[in-house]
Amino acid sequence: MIATQLGATHLQFLLQGALWTVVLSAIALVGGGLLGFLVALCRVSGSRAVRLASGAYVQVVQGTPLLVIMFLVFFGLPPLGLNVSPLAAASASLILYVSAYMGEIWRGCIESVPKPQWEAAECLAMSRTQRMFHVVLPQAVRIATPPTVGFLVQIIKNTSLASVVGFVELARAGQIINNSLFEPFLVYLIIALLYFAMCYPLSRWSRRLERRTGFARRQQVVSP
Amino acid sequence: MSQPLPSSAAPVVSLRDVHKSFGSLKVLDGVSFEVPRGEVMAIIGRSGSGKSTALRCIDRLETIESGEIIVCGHRVSDPKLPLRALRLDVGIVFQSYNLFPHLTIEENICLAPVTVKGKRRAEARETARRVLGQVGLGDKLDSYPEQLSGGQQQRAAIARSLAMEPQVMLFDEVTSALDPELTGEVLRVIEQLAAGGMTMVMVTHEMGFARRVADRIVFMHQGKVWETGPAGILDAPETAELRQFVGSGL
Ligand SMILES: Nc1ncnc2c1ncn2[C@@H]1O[C@H](COP(=O)(O)OP(=O)(O)OP(=O)(O)O)[C@@H](O)[C@H]1O
Ligand SMILES: [Mg+2]
Numbered sequence: 001m002i003a004t005q006l007g008a009t010h011l012q013f014l015l016q017g018a019l020w021t022v023v024l025s026a027i028a029l030v031g032g033g034l035l036g037f038l039v040a041l042c043r044v045s046g047s048r049a050v051r052l053a054s055g056a057y058v059q060v061v062q063g064t065p066l067l068v069i070m071f072l073v074f075f076g077l078p079p080l081g082l083n084v085s086p087l088a089a090a091s092a093s094l095i096l097y098v099s100a101y102m103g104e105i106w107r108g109c110i111e112s113v114p115k116p117q118w119e120a121a122e123c124l125a126m127s128r129t130q131r132m133f134h135v136v137l138p139q140a141v142r143i144a145t146p147p148t149v150g151f152l153v154q155i156i157k158n159t160s161l162a163s164v165v166g167f168v169e170l171a172r173a174g175q176i177i178n179n180s181l182f183e184p185f186l187v188y189l190i191i192a193l194l195y196f197a198m199c200y201p202l203s204r205w206s207r208r209l210e211r212r213t214g215f216a217r218r219q220q221v222v223s224p
Numbered sequence: 225m226s227q228p229l230p231s232s233a234a235p236v237v238s239l240r241d242v243h244k245s246f247g248s249l250k251v252l253d254g255v256s257f258e259v260p261r262g263e264v265m266a267i268i269g270r271s272g273s274g275k276s277t278a279l280r281c282i283d284r285l286e287t288i289e290s291g292e293i294i295v296c297g298h299r300v301s302d303p304k305l306p307l308r309a310l311r312l313d314v315g316i317v318f319q320s321y322n323l324f325p326h327l328t329i330e331e332n333i334c335l336a337p338v339t340v341k342g343k344r345r346a347e348a349r350e351t352a353r354r355v356l357g358q359v360g361l362g363d364k365l366d367s368y369p370e371q372l373s374g375g376q377q378q379r380a381a382i383a384r385s386l387a388m389e390p391q392v393m394l395f396d397e398v399t400s401a402l403d404p405e406l407t408g409e410v411l412r413v414i415e416q417l418a419a420g421g422m423t424m425v426m427v428t429h430e431m432g433f434a435r436r437v438a439d440r441i442v443f444m445h446q447g448k449v450w451e452t453g454p455a456g457i458l459d460a461p462e463t464a465e466l467r468q469f470v471g472s473g474l
Pocket of ligand 2 (some may be wrong): 275
């Protein structure tokens, strides 16, 4: 990074950062999605204790800035004898963060499946688990797709916070390059464009999905 | 504990002095009636008189405060009753069909027989074909609910219940959401079931239908069985309330 003009190496470095942003986002989505699914199931559990415990988890995570979670994991764990790499710290923090928000989004989707659907399944002698997996979840998934894709945009943007634990993703890569080039406007403009290129298609997709499922749901609501 | 009773003389559904409130609102105030095997009972009455609640109590969708409900030998009023056993014996159809919108009609019908009763797919499909033929929808196996008319959806919902081979069927105003020209096709299906000997309890606003199909009428008023008897009571009501109800043309 000795050249004083923006060159191919710089761009390559930025693209590499962008790739890490994508990887981190994917980890957060998959890990946070799995954990979030569990959280959503717990939030609508038949057991009051499970509902309360998962509710408290969501409240605590949602009430803590992602930045603080990152600090806690990266700087808080080593004194306890657990050394974490920047990637591990960023991944774990994002998974916690995403699970709480996804859990709440999906709880809402599960609860928005009309109650008569539960009842109809119950009257067919289906167990709670059977009702959930055969009747409610398949319908909840359709409702959940647009807000989930929409939230993916938030995840991508939030990965930029991983730079505080020294993880070199797109935002951090931009910082490093700017430190040698002193061209903040140009560099950050490129960064912004790269984020936009990742997020915009997702927003568009989410809005398209929203319109489509909104239509489908209007057709299927028949209960008075 | 709640094995079906062997005696064929025992009524399929029996309510004795059932009380039920929603908060401070008394909805069932000492309701008693019995439905012998093979008989059809029609529950009629003004809006809010507790008809749906009575029906829902039979399938334990509501719990009661006091009294006794026995359905197919299951002591429904017992808080520890295993619900699965009860629901295997009772079929219920609601005003709002409640078909599963993400499944085809065939899948709607096969779901419970396969998951609950452990039937093999092929066998469940056979049953689906049979019950759909029974309700006149033999050609709609692969349709989704939203592709059917209200009357067709309601008949599919009835077929879905029948596929579980219940001992008794409960109907709660199953034609109230339908356009008048579609009610006939649903009522005909219920009438065929009655002719086939199915035990049924139906809440209905269709007086002509109740007269024709019901062996016994229960007129509910203010949470009580105000008047009960064979369909003839509609022509010669004893109470002023029933006279007024019948006269109002509801
Ligand atoms: N889940 C509930 N919570 C509170 N009140 C209820 C509930 N369900 C019914 N009620 C009330 O109980 C009373 C009886 O209701 P129910 O549905 O049994 O009447 P109904 O005879 O079926 O009337 P309709 O002909 O309008 O269907 C009504 O006043 C109703 O508002
Ligand atoms: Mg009602």
